[in-house]
Amino acid sequence: MTMKELALACRDAAQTLAELDTSARAALLHAMADALERDAAAILAANARDVDAATAKGTAPAMLDRLRLDASRVAAMVAGVRHVAGLPDPVGQVTRRDTRADGLSIERVRVPLGVVAMIYEARPNVTADAAALCLKAGNGVILRGGSEAVHSNRAIADALRSALVAQGVPAAAVTVPDDLRREAMIELLQLVDIVDLAIPRGGEGLIRFVAEHARVPVIKHYKGVCHLFVDASADVAQAVALVVDGKTTRPAVCNALETLLVHADAAGDFLPRAVDALRARGVEIRACERSRSLVEGLAVATDDDYAAEFLDLVLAVRIVDDLDDAIAHIRRYGSDHTEVIATRDDASAARFVRALRSAVVMVNASSRFSDGGELGLGAEIGISTTRLHAYGPMGAESLTIERYVVRGDGHVRHKT
Structure with missing residues (x-):
């Protein structure tokens, strides 16, 4: 099938999903979790093939970490899908309700986007996370x-897909193209009448490529240069x-610290103790x-270092004069x-929060909490630093839009 044919089939399947009620979609997600659990051995065997091939090519350790699955990561995927199944259903949620003096009822109601294209690198868990969140919100996903x-x-x-079929939902609701050429990706990103949203997730190069070639709306963040002051x-x-x-718990993720400001x-008092703790964990x-x-013994930082997303055990450090x-x-x-x-100063904390426009701002909490799961969204489909309908970590609600539903009793605007 061509990319357009795959996308059309996904759109048709999405219309089937959108008509399912809350309990049916929850049952579907639990069936998907059961299938992942059942096929864990096959998934790990397939992943071993990918890791072996990547290792032979000399893939960087940070990328290998993103690629590698083990029993605990598969179990986390299963748990993530089950968690999404139990989240409040955003579809049909009424966000505003007014009744005019003439009795006309006006509601704003959440509905599915339609078809979401996920473009991602390395992390296989995104396959399960994205599918779960898109289907929870009634969307098909490519x-x-x-x-x-x-x-x-x-x-x-x-x-x-085996779970979808068993539940009577077209397998095309979760579409995985076989054609991984860039030309095919560009074709997908230009299907403006079929694909409703593209979400790239990976390195800055991939995200910029998607943004530059897409004709469909794109939710993106180029990189995570996260600071601790x-x-x-x-x-x-x-x-x-x-x-x-x-910095050290998982340096290859986008919510890891990259710069320390003191x-x-x-x-x-602080810096020698921090350096000792970081060096003990292998941080440059x-x-x-x-x-x-x-x-003593610290490397020289450059402007490029302060702008860098290292995705590794490397940290840029700078002493600053004050909060400003x-x-x-x-x-x-x-x-x-x-x-x-x-900080222990409430005024400093309040100023920091007001002054910065970042998608997530933390006060006395690790940057590693900047994650959809940790923030109560369930599995995360991505993080948006694009000021569109979603900003920050994105869960199922971010995969819906609001429309108006108006109810009357023969109301007409103009009398004839």
Whole structure:
């Protein structure tokens, strides 16, 4: 089938999904979770083929980490699908209701988008997460993963599609194209009368490619240059814990810290302790001159380092004069993803939150909470730093739009 034919079949299946009620869609998602659990061994075997091929090609460790599945990650996929099944149903939700003096009833009601195209790299779990969220919101989904995860994505999709068929839903509701050429991707991104939204998820190069070639609407974020600012009043032990968690627990994800900013009045006490904790976990630190005068052996940071999404155990560090200096730095180098302040001063926290427009702002909490699951959305389909209908981590509600439903009793606007 051509890409257009696949997309048309997905659109037809999406219309079937949109007519299912809440309980039917929940049952469908639980069946999908059961299928993933049943086929776990096949999924892991397929993933091993992808990981072996990527390793042989010399793929970077950060990309290998995103690609690799194990029993616990498959179990997390299953749990994620079940969690989405139990979330409140956004479809049919009335967000506004008014009744005019003449009795005309006006409602704004959430409805499915239609067909969502997911364009993603490496992470096979996106196949299950995106399918679950799209179907929860009554949408069909076209899952165009990367060639590096082709066997993993196919095995996951096969399990999901078997559940659809068993529940009487067309398998095309979860469509996985076989043609992974860029020309086919461009064709998909230009199907303006069929595809309602494209969501690229991966490296900056992929996202820019999608944004430049798409004629359909695109939700995107180019990169996650996430900052932690340690204020003068911060609890030092707490701030050390925030930087260690933000940088080292999974450095290859977009909500990992990339830059540490330290108030000059806190640097003497905080920075040596933070550096010791980070070095103990293998972090390379690239720092400003003021930081290097306090702690020996730090590499020199450049402007490029402060703008970088390392996706690795590398951290840029800079001592700043005050809160205003920190805000100015973030405005210059940030990517509108996630910013964190460590402080015991409520006024500083309030100013930090007001001054920055990033999609997520944290006060005394790790940047790693900038995640749909952690924020109560269930599995996350992506993070938007595009100011369209969704901003920040996106769950099922972000895959719906609002329309008007008007109820009358023979109401006419003009009397004849």
